[in-house]
Amino acid sequence: MKSFVAGKNEAGQRFDKYLGKLLREAPKSFLYKMLRKKNITLNGKKATGSEKLKEGDEIKLFLSDETFQKFCGQSDNSSLHEETDMNDSAYRKKKAREFARRIIYEDEDLLFWNKPQGILSQPDSSDAVSVVWMLQNYLLESGRYKVEDLTTFHPGPVNRLDRNTGGIVLCGISLKGLQFLSGTVHDRTLKKIYVCMISGELAEGCYKAWLRKDEKSNFVSISPDELPGSRQIITSFKLRAECGKYKLAEADLITGRPHQIRAHLAYLGCSILGDPKYGDPVLNKKIQDQYGIRYQMLHAESITFPELSEDFSYLSGRTFKADLPESFHILMQDPPAP
Incomplete structure (x- = not known):
């Protein structure tokens, strides 16, 4: 059995959307079947998936370790955020320090970063370092987040710069921050x-x-x-x-x-x-x-x-x-x- 508690960045999400992020490899039919059979519960009760989560809600998954690892896209020896060539602790700490030196502004919801040229904004099929990886690595190394926090919430940039273009990228590091920045970028008021x-x-x-x-x-x-x-x-x-x-x-x-x-x-x-x-x-x-x-x-x-x-x-x-x-x-x- 796996147990999770909804945090502030999960509050307001539909329960089925949360489960889709937690078990990102699972088909929707599997999730709804587990809800019907009470193999997945919300605050100890049967749920439909349409519920809106509140901070402090308890989610329990009565699944085998093998099934959980299969559907959350994780093997026994992998972590939830690392690529195979980014496992080294010293490498991650070094990258976190490099990231910190280029921070323009940071508060509990927002982080603005001066992206160097040659770095992807979003990860692609290659193993190249991206702003998303560097941001999440920094948040983990600085203690702002734990690995398990990033299974259902994904801090990241809302404006994408070309790989070969440098400059300011706006990152949401809380759900509130992401929603705010996405709105300002979308309505073109920046x-x-x-x-x-x-x-x-x-x-x-x-x-x-x-x-x-x-x-x-x-x-x-x-x-x-x-x-x-x-x-x-x-x-x-x-x-x-x-x-x-x-x-x-x-x-x-x-x-x-x-x-x-x-x-x-x-x-x-x-x-x-x-x-x-x-x-x-x-x-x-x-x-x-x-x-x-x-x-x-x-x-x-x-x-x-x-x-x-x-x-x-x-x-x-x-x-x-x-x-x-x-x-x-x-x-x-x-x-x-x-």
Whole structure:
């Protein structure tokens, strides 16, 4: 028999949704069968699965260890959060320290982090480290959470940056925090500023166009007029500094579409240095050979919250910034001759 107690991050969830996270490999038919047979109970009573959990509710699973391990996706020797090449305790502690050094802001519900270039926001089929893994590892190593807490609640980022784009990621580390951040991102009330190093001539202003994405190639194309399957994009650009033959530009995302800044700049006759998809391959090789720059020079620099009420009113109007990566400082301090 396994026994669990619902915490604050499970409160308000439907019971069947909770069970689906706890036993993520189990078919729904199995869960409902176990509920009908009282092999799964809520506060010692038969349940249907439609109940809303409250903090302190006791969940009991009268299942064999083998069945539990099978359906929660865990073997006898595995932990609930570790990949096989991330088992080493010293490695996890090192990664937690690295993560802590890049924290921009943290409270009991929220954590804002300066993501380095080259790190995935969400895990994929590879074994590469992601923001999700690093965040959860930090929360475990710092004692904020226990392994069992992460079976039914998954702290993580709500805004996804491309692997090769660095900058601020907004993470919810409680259910309340995740719901709040997801809402503000969804309703587009956050002001998001990106900076990029570009080549080419760019006039300041607010530009509109239409973007269409090819899902198979993960490539977007820009057109001046609406086409079938296209969505409007609006981006405001400002120039911050001349860096020799290159320019440091600021992009204010009015809309938020895939690859919007990169593709919009390319459409306007500019390119972001180091951009392998929409940039200039000859120029990319040149700056890699000359400066050792391997990633696209696009950085999510800041977010500003709108006026807020109730629980998160303390964030009203506040701006949080992520320091620029070293590659930007290299070109700003040692710009090539025009």
